[in-house]
Amino acid sequence: MDKILQDNLRKEVKALFEQKKVDLVIGYETGPTKFTTTPVLIKNSEEADRLVINDFITSNLAKMLVKIKGKAGIVAKGCDSRSIVSLIQDHKVKRENIVIIGVPCSGIIDVGKISRLIGKEPDEIDDITREKDAVLVTSGSEKKSLPLKEVLYEHCLACDLSTPAECDVLIGEPASPPLDKVASLAKINEMEKMTAEQRWQYWKEQMQRCTRCYACRNVCPVCYCERCFVEESEPQWINIAPNWQDNLIFQVIRSIHVAGRCTDCGNCERACPVGIPLRSLVRKMYDIVDEMFHYKAGTNKDDLPLMASYETREAEELIR
Amino acid sequence: MTTSSISERKKFFSQNNVYLPHVCVIEKVIDETPTVRTFHFKFKDERLQKEFTFESGQFGEYTVFGVGEATFCISSSPTRPDHLEVALQRVGKVTNAFHRLGVGAEIGFRGPYGNSFPIDSLKGKNLVFVGGGIGLAPLRSLIWNVIDNRDKYGKIDIVYGARSPADLCFKYDLEAWSKDNTVNMVTTIDRPAEGWNGRVGLVPAVLEQVAPSPDNAVAIVCGPPIMIRFTFPALAKLGFTPEQMITTLEKRMKCGIGKCGRCNIGPLFVCKDGPVFRYDQIKNFMPQEY
């Protein structure tokens, strides 16, 4: 993304501190390894130059707003701003206590995809430069141009809101990633063509790798329960040991619990250390919610949470 | 502070595996309070029951088959080895299931784990026992141990309190100790209650009123964490040094043998280097996590 966005952001953050509009700002800074960024919380304008905007600002920072003390500024891409709205709807965050610094987003690069396409790991790549519809990857003397659509995160290709609507200030011109919903939902569509037995086998295999590290749950901005259902012992919903059956139940129940609040930010799948395609579950749930209730999470902060409200026109055939 | 060495305890392993519980049978159930029960039990293996030894302050890992395992101290005294006793409060899955067991039910037991009260160093000393609620359970083992060898110890003061008369544990022991004229038994409850004519006040406050002398004395404290935190300063006010204060700590435990990692305070494991600690050991140097 543009260096201009980064400069604008730093200027804006410095101004916010000087005008005493914020006590702290949550944003991204350069990560410990190549092509990574990491969340950072800065407390004064001197630290504003630590903030970066680039093609690798992957984390959904909304989670850090829960339980934060003081007036917080937060750097938010489109999907992040929707998660913030979900949290506002759930009364976990007060709108007046935050300053949303909107970042128009044209898609985030998945370095893992680049790695797999050129057969080199991120630290063996020298440079990744984004050009108009392509990405130029340099490794030693090798240069390769890859189509942008092939290296963006899957969820970016189905982005429903690339320029934050709910924000206090926008640091650049509206932007959008190249959309390709078919590509974005390719895995899900493949699964829909499978028989129930094939799907069961597929998920059994995937869930055998799960170690129940809970990275997926913990990075999710709308998984904020003080005590998750897996940590209950009376009653004990699922076993503690990572048997594939219990792992699968965990994921299914989590998908149901986030339904109506999940914004398909893709962080769960990105966080999984063993590469389980978790987005296939939560995105499917996202589409089911849209189909059944014509509702996309995080769009309007004054909406009631979908699963906590009921309208008579929704009366189920069953219950009538 | 390990008393019996680990290699000595190997003979109490089931099938040579430290994690394997022995099967025991419940012989008696006593309702101490609405939430606390004492269970008297014996090993199914009679030979093991005869050979089994432990020291006051040590704990075991008790299994309710089909539900899980939990940590409780052995509340009976090693001077009365006919059977073993455990007192536990029902607070969660395992303890609630435990409370549903009756006479004749089978449980698992593995132990004894942990260190014990340094009973040899208490000989000849005046002992001040300070307990709250179910914290009397580990103290009780030591108190009977001491009383059963009464001439080896000096004065005995016991200050014990609970929220209300119904929450007083081991009422039969409190009665016995009140009747023992070599023991100064002081019982208190937190707030006035109908029908209670005894002392009223929180244990640390009552301790200051009783004001046992620190000369040649050792204080042994056990109770809820908040009581312990206020008792140490109260003892200090009375002139007790940190070396004269002993307590037994409680932490979430699973393996009980220093392997699973969760019960540590700094480099010490409460299950292995404790649960009995002298206050000066844990006062400085360790992160304040107790």
Added chain:
Amino acid sequence: MVKKIKQADIGKLLERWAKDYRIFVPSRDGEITRFDRWDGKDTGFLSIYRNTVVPAKSVFFPVKEEMFSYKKDSTGYQLKVPGPSMSKKLLFGIRPCDASALAMLDVAFKEGYEDPYYLEKRRDTVLVGMTCLRPYDSCFCTSLGGGPGESKNVDIMMTQVGDEYILEGITQKGEELLAGVEYFTDASEADISRLRSVKEGALKQITRKVNVKDITQRIYDVIENKEFWETSAIKCVSCGVCTFFCPTCYCFDISDEKEKGTGIRKRAWDSCQFPVYTKMPAENPREEKWRRVRQKVAHKYAYFPTLYGGTISCTGCGRCIRLCPVSWDITAVINSVPEKVTTESK
């Protein structure tokens, strides 16, 4: 002794060793790599030129395992321990950092009460190490007494030189395994000199450094400094990735699973980063996130060294940095622990 073998002959070598040992090699499992039983024929795993995602500890301390099963019959409860695991294993291609980590787990599981499950799987295991020719930019083994070609915790150390592998016999067991194998040739002086320069080249690639001078005392000096730990912990999400994929972490949870009339007691990986790890009915001593992050850092760099003769329970493998969902960096935290407080500076 130092031997040499052609890459094409490695399959035959493993077949030879497979007669006496169960062979474990780095294997692909979906998108990740881990140690699994060698399938007996394919040597494609040699193309996995970097450390596995799942550390080697998983062979001896698996993600979940049965401790015992019980069932109730007419005489009461009967307990059964699972049968002995296949003994005599050979781990082929373990990296020096993972091998050093196993040495630490060996001590932790043996000292005091012996852990029968880990020790039974671990005994009679041969470790054949592999030099890392291309360490990650997140590797920092050299700061912790290790290195990409470090051989001190393995029986045989292998290094790829061109299309051949040079094998150094390190322990007596290693030497025995190297003796009399017909696919080997003796390594020449030139080979040994090439080996040395390959290892030196690998060493130069380690760019990440961590300052561990007096680190144990430095951590004890800041142990109660809430602000320091809160700053370090702010972005952590308290999942278990760093600890699960750390080769030296060994915390576990014990749970019972019930079926009708029978049940199994299992143990599974647990993490000091989970909020409920230390939760008791009355209170939770590590409810606040900074206390949990402090526990992780202090355990590795202060408590473990205090208990085990100064050994830091971190081997610089870098997995925590690579796999953390928010890219939390332990080297940044350690490097920010203030220098040792001397009497002059007080």
